[in-house]
Amino acid sequence: MSIIFYDHLTPRDKIIVIIKESKAPENQKGKALQLVDDILHQGLVDFILKQLPEKHHRPFLKRLHSMPYDPEILTMLKERIADDIEDRIKEEADRLVNKVRQELGL
Amino acid sequence: MTPKTDLSQAIANLEKQSQKLHKELLKNKTAKKFYTRSTLLAHTLREKSSQLLAGAGLIGTILATPMTSDIPPVHSSSVTASALDTQQELLKKLADITPHRPTDLEPDQAEKIEKVIKETLGVTAKATLDDQSLNHQVGYIGYEQHLKRYPSDSLAQHDAEQVAGIAPGLGAWGYFAQSESQFTTQDYLREKYYSVAQTLYLPNWNADFKYLRDWYQYRKVLVVNPANGTAVVTVIGDAGPAEWTGKQFGGSPEVMEALDLHLGPRKGLVLFLFIDDPDDMVPLGPLNQPFNL
Numbered sequence: 001m002s003i004i005f006y007d008h009l010t011p012r013d014k015i016i017v018i019i020k021e022s023k024a025p026e027n028q029k030g031k032a033l034q035l036v037d038d039i040l041h042q043g044l045v046d047f048i049l050k051q052l053p054e055k056h057h058r059p060f061l062k063r064l065h066s067m068p069y070d071p072e073i074l075t076m077l078k079e080r081i082a083d084d085i086e087d088r089i090k091e092e093a094d095r096l097v098n099k100v101r102q103e104l105g106l
Numbered sequence: 107m108t109p110k111t112d113l114s115q116a117i118a119n120l121e122k123q124s125q126k127l128h129k130e131l132l133k134n135k136t137a138k139k140f141y142t143r144s145t146l147l148a149h150t151l152r153e154k155s156s157q158l159l160a161g162a163g164l165i166g167t168i169l170a171t172p173m174t175s176d177i178p179p180v181h182s183s184s185v186t187a188s189a190l191d192t193q194q195e196l197l198k199k200l201a202d203i204t205p206h207r208p209t210d211l212e213p214d215q216a217e218k219i220e221k222v223i224k225e226t227l228g229v230t231a232k233a234t235l236d237d238q239s240l241n242h243q244v245g246y247i248g249y250e251q252h253l254k255r256y257p258s259d260s261l262a263q264h265d266a267e268q269v270a271g272i273a274p275g276l277g278a279w280g281y282f283a284q285s286e287s288q289f290t291t292q293d294y295l296r297e298k299y300y301s302v303a304q305t306l307y308l309p310n311w312n313a314d315f316k317y318l319r320d321w322y323q324y325r326k327v328l329v330v331n332p333a334n335g336t337a338v339v340t341v342i343g344d345a346g347p348a349e350w351t352g353k354q355f356g357g358s359p360e361v362m363e364a365l366d367l368h369l370g371p372r373k374g375l376v377l378f379l380f381i382d383d384p385d386d387m388v389p390l391g392p393l394n395q396p397f398n399l
Contacts, residue, residue, distance in 0.1 A: 003152050003155045004148070004151060004152060004155060019113075022113065024112060024113040028112070028113040028114060028117060029113070031113075031117050032113050032116065032117055032120065034147075034148075034149055035117065035120040035121060035123075035124055036120070037148035037149055037152070038124050038127075038147060038148050038149075039120065039123055039124050039127060040148065041147075041148035041151070042124065042127040042128055042130075042131050042148075043127050045131060045137070046127065046130055046131040046134070046137075049131070049134050049136070049137060050134075054136070057134065057136035057137070058136050058140065059385055061136065061137065061140045062140075062385065062387050063385070063387060064151075065140075065151065065154075066387045066388065066389055066397070067155075067387075067389055068151045068152070068154065068155035069155045099123065100120065100123070103116050103119040103120050103123065104113065104116045104120075105116060
């Protein structure tokens with residue numbers, strides 16, 4: 001089970017390990033980890049909203065914020081966007097993480 | 107890969123990237139409106155999610171690596187203070203408008219109580235919903251046993267309040283899941299936070315049985331203890347108690363614990379109101395802070 005419904009579709013675990021293993025001070029590592037998480041979250045929410053018909057935007061955001069872990073969110077997105085939404089989220093997450101890696105010089 | 111020794115420049119770049127994404131996201135009208143009341147920060151959402159899952163006893167099943175150890179912790183005292191504030195506010199506002207005896211609410215009483223709950227807890231609670239109402243909205247709630255969730259379920263598999271034991275029979279709707287392999291988080295939460303209502307004494311229960319059974323099955327109900335301001339979101343999971351008991355409602359061991367009615371006589375006067383939640387947004391469990399959407 002994921003803490004946020006999309007976690008298992010993102011490579012955030014890999015980037016977490018890379019940041020944690022860096023020799024940077026702990027406070028910098030903590031800040032970088034938060035930013036990675038925020039970038040992924042905002043990027044993915046924006047990506048989903050751009051594909052989701054407008055009438056479903058509010059229910060999606062409400063659900064995400066009341067039960068962030070709920071796997072039913074993905075089911076809802078499959079029904080309202082497309083069956084391959086998981087693949088699309090995965091691709092977008094990879095793209096976002098690659099950009100982060102470039103910024104980090106990793 | 108060369109391990110970095112200084113991430114300050116990278117952090118500055120990531121901050122710019124995050125701000126850019128933030129602006130992009132807020133171009134969406136719904137998101138802009140929504141995020142004026144909620145947060146965009148992923149770690150805040152993770153903390154909320156972890157708390158919900160921990161409350162449901164599911165935190166151990168999380169596969170993803172949580173980032174909480176690297177994130178400044180939320181001060182537990184501020185969370186507790188906020189929960190206490192909500193509890194005290196609810197207690198204060200309900201004290202002089204809630205009858206202290208089992209009864210159905212008059213429309214004007216119901217309206218006042220519903221308004222207080224909406225203002226304090228952020229949920230829409232109704233004495234009457236879809237033309238349905240129970241015989242009581244104020245009544246005594248009693249401590250129930252755990253219910254069997256699937257055929258091979260046993261008391262040892264319930265993770266809290268095992269002292270309650272497990273009922274020998276099934277709840278009014280049967281098993282929550284047909285087998286252990288089909289048992290879902292939803293089933294788990296429904297049993298954990300089930301309530302009991304006297305549907306069997308509804309005047310039209312027998313005549314409209316099929317419709318009413320479907321309407322009441324797992325109907326979301328807010329149970330409030332007006333004596334201490336605690337509240338818990340439940341689903342109707344069983345029918346009862348019998349009239350002769352002098353009680354009008356029942357609560358799972360966890361519901362009773364949330365209401366602070368799990369010790370001593372294990373009984374108390376509560377408000378019992380339907381939650382108008384057509385999109386199924388309000389999570390089950392204790393509601394000790396305003397439900398913020």
